[in-house]
Amino acid sequence: MNLNDTSQPANFAEFDLIDRIVGRLGESAAKDILIPPGDDAAAWALPDANNMVVASIDTMVEGIHWKSGSVATMLPQDIGWRSVAAAVSDLAAMGVSADILLLSVTVAEGTEFIDDLCDGIRDAALRFGSKIAGGDIVRGRETSISVTVIGSASATDKPLMRRDSASVGDVVAVTGFLGSSAGGLALIQRSDSNNELSSLIAAHRRPVASIEEGHLARSSGVLCAIDVSDGLMQDVGHIAQASHVDIEIVASEIPQDRELLAEFTAAEALDFALGGGEDYELVVAAPREIIDSLNEDSDLLFRPIGRVVEVENERPQVRVLDQEGISFIPNRVGWDHGDIHEPE
Amino acid sequence: MNLNDTSQPANFAEFDLIDRIVGRLGESAAKDILIPPGDDAAAWALPDANNMVVASIDTMVEGIHWKSGSVATMLPQDIGWRSVAAAVSDLAAMGVSADILLLSVTVAEGTEFIDDLCDGIRDAALRFGSKIAGGDIVRGRETSISVTVIGSASATDKPLMRRDSASVGDVVAVTGFLGSSAGGLALIQRSDSNNELSSLIAAHRRPVASIEEGHLARSSGVLCAIDVSDGLMQDVGHIAQASHVDIEIVASEIPQDRELLAEFTAAEALDFALGGGEDYELVVAAPREIIDSLNEDSDLLFRPIGRVVEVENERPQVRVLDQEGISFIPNRVGWDHGDIHEPE
Numbered sequence: 001m002n003l004n005d006t007s008q009p010a011n012f013a014e015f016d017l018i019d020r021i022v023g024r025l026g027e028s029a030a031k032d033i034l035i036p037p038g039d040d041a042a043a044w045a046l047p048d049a050n051n052m053v054v055a056s057i058d059t060m061v062e063g064i065h066w067k068s069g070s071v072a073t074m075l076p077q078d079i080g081w082r083s084v085a086a087a088v089s090d091l092a093a094m095g096v097s098a099d100i101l102l103l104s105v106t107v108a109e110g111t112e113f114i115d116d117l118c119d120g121i122r123d124a125a126l127r128f129g130s131k132i133a134g135g136d137i138v139r140g141r142e143t144s145i146s147v148t149v150i151g152s153a154s155a156t157d158k159p160l161m162r163r164d165s166a167s168v169g170d171v172v173a174v175t176g177f178l179g180s181s182a183g184g185l186a187l188i189q190r191s192d193s194n195n196e197l198s199s200l201i202a203a204h205r206r207p208v209a210s211i212e213e214g215h216l217a218r219s220s221g222v223l224c225a226i227d228v229s230d231g232l233m234q235d236v237g238h239i240a241q242a243s244h245v246d247i248e249i250v251a252s253e254i255p256q257d258r259e260l261l262a263e264f265t266a267a268e269a270l271d272f273a274l275g276g277g278e279d280y281e282l283v284v285a286a287p288r289e290i291i292d293s294l295n296e297d298s299d300l301l302f303r304p305i306g307r308v309v310e311v312e313n314e315r316p317q318v319r320v321l322d323q324e325g326i327s328f329i330p331n332r333v334g335w336d337h338g339d340i341h342e343p344e
Numbered sequence: 345m346n347l348n349d350t351s352q353p354a355n356f357a358e359f360d361l362i363d364r365i366v367g368r369l370g371e372s373a374a375k376d377i378l379i380p381p382g383d384d385a386a387a388w389a390l391p392d393a394n395n396m397v398v399a400s401i402d403t404m405v406e407g408i409h410w411k412s413g414s415v416a417t418m419l420p421q422d423i424g425w426r427s428v429a430a431a432v433s434d435l436a437a438m439g440v441s442a443d444i445l446l447l448s449v450t451v452a453e454g455t456e457f458i459d460d461l462c463d464g465i466r467d468a469a470l471r472f473g474s475k476i477a478g479g480d481i482v483r484g485r486e487t488s489i490s491v492t493v494i495g496s497a498s499a500t501d502k503p504l505m506r507r508d509s510a511s512v513g514d515v516v517a518v519t520g521f522l523g524s525s526a527g528g529l530a531l532i533q534r535s536d537s538n539n540e541l542s543s544l545i546a547a548h549r550r551p552v553a554s555i556e557e558g559h560l561a562r563s564s565g566v567l568c569a570i571d572v573s574d575g576l577m578q579d580v581g582h583i584a585q586a587s588h589v590d591i592e593i594v595a596s597e598i599p600q601d602r603e604l605l606a607e608f609t610a611a612e613a614l615d616f617a618l619g620g621g622e623d624y625e626l627v628v629a630a631p632r633e634i635i636d637s638l639n640e641d642s643d644l645l646f647r648p649i650g651r652v653v654e655v656e657n658e659r660p661q662v663r664v665l666d667q668e669g670i671s672f673i674p675n676r677v678g679w680d681h682g683d684i685h686e687p688e
Contacts, residue, residue, distance in 0.1 A: 017654075031567075034504075035398075035438075035504060035506060038507070038508075038584075039438070039506050039507050039508075040400060040434040040435070040438055040507070040570060040571060041389065041398050041399055041400035041434050041435050041438050041440070042398070042399055042400065043396050043397065043398040043399075043438070043504055044396065044397055044465040045395055045396050045499065046390070046395050046396070046397060048395070051390050051392070051394075051395070052378060052387050052388065052389050052390070053378075053387065053388055053390060053397055053444075053494065053496075054385050054386070054387040055385060055386055055387075055444070055446060055477065055478070055494060056384060056385035056386065056446070056478055056490075057446040057447070057448045057478060057479055057480050057490070057492055058448075058480055059448045059450065059480045059482050059490075060482075061450055061482050061483075061484045063484070063485065064482060064483065064484065076607070090384040090385050091384070091385050093384040093385075094379075094383070094384055094385050094387070096385070098356060100397075100399070100402070102399060102401040102492055103401070104401045104402075104403045104448070104490040106403065106486075106488055133399065134399070134400055134401060135401055136401050136402055136532050138402045138403050138404075138405050138408060138409075138488075139405075139408065140405045140407070140408065140486055140488065141407065141485070142450075142484055142485050142486040144450055144482075144484060144488065146401070146403075146448040146480070146490045148399075148401055148446055149385070150397065150399060150494065152397075153387065155389065160378075160379060161389055162379065162383050163382070164382075165386070180663055223565070226384060227384060227534050242383075259532040299513065318614065332578055336598075343376075
């Protein structure tokens with residue numbers, strides 16, 4: 001059943017779930033675009049100056065990205081929210097907003113779950129300034145949700161931020177706190193604590209895509225950025241690899257939530273930051289004067305945590321340094337969200 | 345793991361499946377766009393005159409859209425092909441090409457399956473003139489594939505074809521044959537026949553999106569079209585509902601493959617056409633002179649099968665007429681591809 005299709009088959013009296021979903025999405029449904037939900041495809045006009053389309057797709061699967069049932073790590077509303085946040089975050093890391101979302105949902109559960117999922121999707125779409133233009137919903141044995149995000153940009157504006165544009169001498173800086181989402185998940189899984197007021201649990205269930213920070217960085221001339229989805233080591237590793245540089249991170253400079261440091265040991269908190277992922281903060285690499293200018297008006301919005309250096313060995317590397325500047329091997333090196341790796 | 349991400353984490357020696365997939369996609373990977381696979385998102389420029397984005401998403405799930413194992417209805421290559429064809433067909437029905445694809449794959453199977461799936465995706469993308477700009481692959485218990493298709497159009501060109509623009513007096517016409525895909529599936533499921541040379545089996549496993557026909561119809565001034573994905577009754581019903589008209593289809597005018605009529609009774613063949621779906625042909629509604637002009641150079645490319653009339657009762661209806669013009673109730677009224685309907 002196509003979510004673009006809001007009409008009922010003429011000869012059927014069945015309740016149409018799509019009407020229900022579009023109704024539930026409320027103001028987050030793209031009703032005022034050229035061709036809104038209700039046809040084979042959606043169509044919308046770009047702002048006059050824009051002639052570049054920027055797009056990405058992101059999928060979350062039950063059992064991999066969340067657990068349901070008696071050990072549920074998220075409510076259906078959280079699943080909807082986080083699916084949108086994670087997808088929007090990929091565009092934020094380019095310095096672009098996600099104007100349009102297309103959803104694909106495979107559901108093993110009933111209407112109540114779908115309603116709650118839609119509520120979370122709607123809330124996140126409204127929060128991040130995105131509109132839902134279409135989608136597809138299919139019955140399956142395993143619940144999953146794919147979110148396609150589509151934005152636009154002008155070729156005459158500042159370049160989109162990429163992974164391959166870090167330069168030796170750049171400062172590496174990060175928004176927000178790292179490790180909070182992984183800490184939140186650990187708290188949820190500790191049966192003794194499931195505090196709704198926990199900022200860590202909120203970070204896990206209701207992450208916020210760093211859209212404004214992405215726009216600010218791009219418009220200030222930052223050329224290199226990535227979002228922290230797989231953990232700092234892996235994500236900074238992507239920059240190192242794509243830019244063919246080494247990157248040194250000073251462990252003690254990584255910003256962490258006060259609650260994380262209260263609930264866990266310093267070593268655990270560092271592991272969460274380096275390997276936990278799903279924080280959806282931005283890591284940027286740029287000359288010091290750009291980072292300084294970004295921080296001029298807002299105190300440490302982009303907190304320096306390291307620097308870009310020449311490749312030391314053959315392969316680009318990320319090194320974590322202690323306070324004496326000695327590099328050490330962290331315990332964890334990134335979570336495997338159902339990713340498929342094959343031995344060489 | 346993000347298919348946009350082709351780099352290896354700097355500190356890992358694991359074989360990177362994404363490199364393998366992008367390699368496998370060959371010429372169908374969008375290597376020459378502004379930001380090719382390998383970053384948080386992909387970016388591409390629109391043709392100068394274009395300022396409208398047209399997009400849709402379509403999902404296929406194992407057990408619903410195909411069966412695997414000992415009763416397999418499709419090979420992995422077929423699954424890849426048909427996922428792309430079905431998604432591209434939604435844009436064809438608007439009169440637009442799918443320039444860019446984003447894939448999301450959840451796999452329960454191994455590397456060999458993924459390789460074969462990629463081969464089918466590649467072949468279909470090359471056949472339909474689309475390039476793969478990104479994607480996401482996740483391990484799951486149930487295999488599914490979502491394909492996002494993105495095209496563009498100019499506001500100064502002929503309008504996109506929609507469902508809500510059929511007018512009383514229009515002729516309803518269809519491309520190609522109807523019922524072939526359902527007939528092919530029935531043949532596959534009949535253990536006595538699994539003929540690789542069957543045009544019906546090919547129609548089921550390797551359907552062809554009607555892109556050229558869609559462009560031709562739109563450029564000739566056709567305003568109303570839909571692709572036959574759920575079966576003629578349901579899909580024409582969408583037009584009736586959206587345009588608030590009744591539609592009369594003359595059963596004997598529905599074009600059908602000679603093999604279908606040889607393998608099945610006339611009643612079975614009609615059922616396949618009316619309710620089978622997945623033919624990915626186009627149904628258009630337009631004034632007779634436009635249909636005639638479309639058929640001028642190519643004999644019955646758009647074969648008239650019915651007409652658009654005033655709504656007779658309160659609710660728009662699709663009526664099937666026999667050769668005497670008497671309407672009758674067909675046996676089947678559309679397949680339920682895992683669609684979720686609730687009783688009223």
